[in-house]
Amino acid sequence: MPDPRFYEDLGPATLSELARLTGGQLLSSERADLAIRSVAPLARADADSIGFFSDKRYVADLKATKAGACFVTQAVAGDVPEGCAAVVVDRPQVAWAAAANRLHRARRFETGVQAVDPTARLEEGVLVSPGVVIGADVQIGRGTRIGPGVVIGPGVTIGRDCEISARAVIGFAMIGDRVRIYAGAVIGEAGFGATVSASGIIDLPQLGRVLLQDNVTLGANCCIDRGAYDDTVVGENTKIDNLVHIAHNVRIGRNCLLAAYTGISGSTIVGDGVSMGGQAGVADHLVIGDGARIGAAAGVMKNVPAGETWGGFPAQPIRQWLRETAWLARMAAGRKSGGVE
Template sequence: MQDPTFFPRGNGLTLQAVADLVGGTLGADRDASRLVTGIAALGEAGPDDLTFFDAPRYAADLAETRAGCVVVAQKHVSLVPAGIPSVIAKNAATAFATAGRALFPMAAAPTSPSGIDGISARAEIHPSAEIEDGATIEAFAVVGPRVRIGRGTLVAAGAVVGADCRIGRDCRIGAGVTATNALLGNRVILHPGVRIGQDGFGYTAGATGLSKSVQIGRVIIQDDVEIGANSTIDRGAIRDTVIGEGTKIDNQVQIGHNVRIGRHCAIVAQVGISGSTTVGDRVMIGGQTGVTGHVTIGDGAQIAAVSSVNGDVPPGARWGGTPARPVREWFREVTYLHEQALKGRSQRSGDE
């Protein structure tokens, strides 16, 4: 039996159209009318595929590629084999991503698993909910009282939208998502299994044990935010949890109550951000990093993967390690410890 193709090829793009789309120019082998219909890695691309090259370590793959076109930066044009067309772009990876979205638009955001449009008769929708024309609500989705959902939004099978939530236009609420106590802007994507608006981890210790603190805040998710599968965002305790415009959050990220994340941040898988932390705009946090509560990470800061942040990070800083500190300082310490370990090993060998 033939394997299924989940994202079938469309009509494709001419190389001139690719160049125009990404703001690039055609290379020496100008074949403006040549058509590409797919995307692939350098070593796997065929004559109908677009690929890209942005790192010299893949030069051997580039030399052997059979791609229909390679997107490449000007500094790497000389490495493209003769006879292979190229599109020269300022940033090859970004340009390739742009072209990929045009070639496979259905892969850019979750689509209806059932393939339906409109409201399924098997959805559970409260009579007081307001749903604009053009929204899709799939079977077994639950939409609570006084919810408002904008046109073009998909609420996939098994998703739950709690009472009084607001969901903007052209959003994608994936299968099995739960969203409660939340206000979502436009073009928000919640991948399957995301949990939004549950109460945070708040307890006070007393003579008789732990006493639960109520959490009465909301989650506010601004326009163009994307949140990966099985990530969780707790509602605020006595103020709101906020995710800023354009921020992208990977799979399996935990964001605690009262956290405020700025605009256009990138937060990679398995990051945990404790309550009442403030993250500025354009911050990047590497995977498996832990951030303690009540700290501030300044605008433009970058945190290396597998770090532990337990204090404020200045704007524009690059920190890493456990505990996190400036990257140069961290590297010096790691190098020093490595050198000391080698010396100790050498001395032990000499004693023997």
């Protein structure tokens, strides 16, 4: 179930209602009145949830799921385990998105209320600058300073002795103690999730959170997306430069250093003590091992073992990349001196 501090529960809905909503065929008519209360990934779903299957890489999750129901295509309907009702659709992910919008909704700012919602709880010593907007049920710890024009969405928690600089925007987030967030950073907006429907490309609901642990520093104009369903996490004492983008479901370990313009794609796991140079780019669903070092402007397309230094594009172990670069330079110089243009 998405965190109720950030998402409203609009359920339940019966399976027959969800089948009608999505244009699906419920294969088990005796399950038509089953009440579904949430959407969930197959690996996280329970008897009150509905999941979807559209990628053969996750067939093990389908076979082991505890979901009450699942959107599937006709081709794999027979692989749905006993106890999980199959709803056959042409595009399972599109159907799951429609069900998510029926069952859950992100909490919104109430219109026409005070800039600081009366339900917000601010401990002694919190300093709030002009132009700050604080949503319902926000909690802010002692000694935290909130700069001009900051917007803090409903349900957000911020620890003690934090520094939130001007015009930062924070939503769907839980933030530890002594965290610094510099001007213009955006935390908790929806991650980049889209799929193709019969009517064109649609956005996929993003139902997760952002967790920033103690002593994290975020540079100006950073963007950290909330999880698609699970959380985006930045570990203790990690320091992030200006203009860094961290996509949904990324998990960054402790004591990492990320230089400006670094971009980490969705669901990548970064270990403890990792360093990334400026403009480093990391593809999705990778693992960067503890203590690894990624050179500036490197393009990481596969897993990086712990303790190794990689550079280049596509990134590879640094010595190999340097040898190849030197060889290319020699070949280019030889061709030029030989008169070949």
